Amino acid sequence: MTYYLYYWPGIQGRGEFVRLTLEAGGADYVDVGREQGAAAVADAMDACRPPFAPPFLQADKQLIGQTANILHFLGPRLKLSPTSEQGRHWALQLELTIADLVVEAHDVHHPISPELFYEEQQDEARRTAQVFVRERLPKFLGYFERVLNGNGGGALWMIGRSLSHVDLSLFQVLTGLEYAFPSAMQGLAERHPDLMALRDRVAGLDRIAAYLDAPRRIPFNEDGIFRHYPELDFGNH
Ligand SMILES: N[C@@H](CCC(=O)N[C@@H](CS)C(=O)NCC(=O)O)C(=O)O
Numbered sequence: 001m002t003y004y005l006y007y008w009p010g011i012q013g014r015g016e017f018v019r020l021t022l023e024a025g026g027a028d029y030v031d032v033g034r035e036q037g038a039a040a041v042a043d044a045m046d047a048c049r050p051p052f053a054p055p056f057l058q059a060d061k062q063l064i065g066q067t068a069n070i071l072h073f074l075g076p077r078l079k080l081s082p083t084s085e086q087g088r089h090w091a092l093q094l095e096l097t098i099a100d101l102v103v104e105a106h107d108v109h110h111p112i113s114p115e116l117f118y119e120e121q122q123d124e125a126r127r128t129a130q131v132f133v134r135e136r137l138p139k140f141l142g143y144f145e146r147v148l149n150g151n152g153g154g155a156l157w158m159i160g161r162s163l164s165h166v167d168l169s170l171f172q173v174l175t176g177l178e179y180a181f182p183s184a185m186q187g188l189a190e191r192h193p194d195l196m197a198l199r200d201r202v203a204g205l206d207r208i209a210a211y212l213d214a215p216r217r218i219p220f221n222e223d224g225i226f227r228h229y230p231e232l233d234f235g236n237h
Helices: 015-024 032-036 038-044 067-077 085-109 122-150 165-180 182-191 193-203 206-213
Strands: 002-006 028-031 056-059 062-065
Touching: 002 015, 002 032, 002 038, 015 028, 015 067, 015 165, 015 206, 028 032, 032 038, 056 067, 062 067, 067 085, 067 165, 085 122, 085 165, 122 182, 122 193, 165 182, 165 193, 182 193, 193 206
Parallel strands: 002 028
Antiparallel strands: 002 056, 056 062
């Protein structure tokens, strides 16, 4: 079947978490925002069970919003999730925790509100960035490394012995954090070698490597969630 991904064009954003799972699963999909523009994304939100915000996915007549929920839906269809109900809820729990980290990474440059420009909240952003880099980031990365090490599957993947959407999402969040906070992440990468090895393993998967090389993987930029503002990268301070 063909899936329709709705997300804003021009940034990776949260749409990228869905793209990675679609790509790794070899799914046939249309990236509606990239092909038809932002207006087509906005128009599609006028639905009977509307999403609050992109990304959302159309599968037949179903419209599914919330990134973690979309991945929970796609996982079994693309063979990228555990098969048991218990396993799928563990995967969902991890995706929701990744979503929490994504919100905090975003709020570093928009601590007051996403409705204001970065330039209007720069002082607050600097304070938020210090606490994020020194306290929150190590706490999240430490948690994910602990989960990986605690997996009985030889610690190759986050859950069991197979690749899941959780591994793909962790790849994306780690890559985004390295783009946004290169200096902070350098020190943290040394302290979380298994997580970084997981990131490399995902990048080396045939379908993901091909996707990362393709023009449809657009670069991170300062309109997205992970933004590199050197003044917020407190690693060397
Ligand atoms: N919790 C939602 C957040 C969705 C979200 O914040 N989407 C952003 C783009 S990445 C957006 O367009 N937000 C519009 C708004 O919050 O008004 C998810 O994980 O999918």
